[in-house]
Amino acid sequence: GLEQVIGAEALMRFSMISGEDTEVISPMEFIPLLEETGLIIPAGRYILDEAAKLCCEIQQYIPDFRMNINVSYVQIMHGNVERDILDVIKRYALKPDSMYIVIDDFGTGYSNFHCIRDMNPSYVKMDKDFTAKAMDNERDYELYKNIIPMVHSINVRICAEGIEKKEWRQKMNEMQGDYLQGYNQP
Numbered sequence: 001g002l003e004q005v006i007g008a009e010a011l012m013r014f015s016m017i018s019g020e021d022t023e024v025i026s027p028m029e030f031i032p033l034l035e036e037t038g039l040i041i042p043a044g045r046y047i048l049d050e051a052a053k054l055c056c057e058i059q060q061y062i063p064d065f066r067m068n069i070n071v072s073y074v075q076i077m078h079g080n081v082e083r084d085i086l087d088v089i090k091r092y093a094l095k096p097d098s099m100y101i102v103i104d105d106f107g108t109g110y111s112n113f114h115c116i117r118d119m120n121p122s123y124v125k126m127d128k129d130f131t132a133k134a135m136d137n138e139r140d141y142e143l144y145k146n147i148i149p150m151v152h153s154i155n156v157r158i159c160a161e162g163i164e165k166k167e168w169r170q171k172m173n174e175m176q177g178d179y180l181q182g183y184n185q186p
């Protein structure tokens with residue numbers, strides 16, 4: 001069928017400019033640092049506001065456009081993510097289902113099963129390295145395949161990250177993942 005863009009994801013990126021040089025710092029480095037220091041909370045609010053503003057602009061062209069916001073366990077435990085989201089939805093007069101909260105990199109780090117139970121997210125994103133392993137290793141594939149109905153059973157949907165090959169998309173459709181995310185070279 002026809003594929004169409006239904007939304008985008010707000011990503012945090014960080015670069016340092018010194019003299020002529022711009023050094024891009026990997027999220028793998030700066031996100032844990034933000035989490036450990038608690039700075040993820042104000043930084044997260046800033047990203048949320050920017051994402052809502054952009055979503056509002058894009059909805060003039062694509063009325064059902066949605067924006068995904070990744071949240072970390074730290075923001076949920078120590079911030080007030082739900083209130084922050086309601087605030088931006090009001091501020092930009094968005095429909096409530098325009099903003100989606102996503103627990104990032106499911107299967108790694110903090111974001112494991114107890115998170116899903118405690119937080120009741122709209123959906124979880126399967127970590128892209130986990131996805132890649134599942135695509136060429138029988139055991140990982142079985143594990144991945146079985147996580148999907150388990151997560152579905154508590155009414156949480158699944159977004160698979162890193163689907164960048166046609167045959168992977170086919171496999172994910174067979175496994176009944178709800179959303180696929182990948183990077184297309186423009």
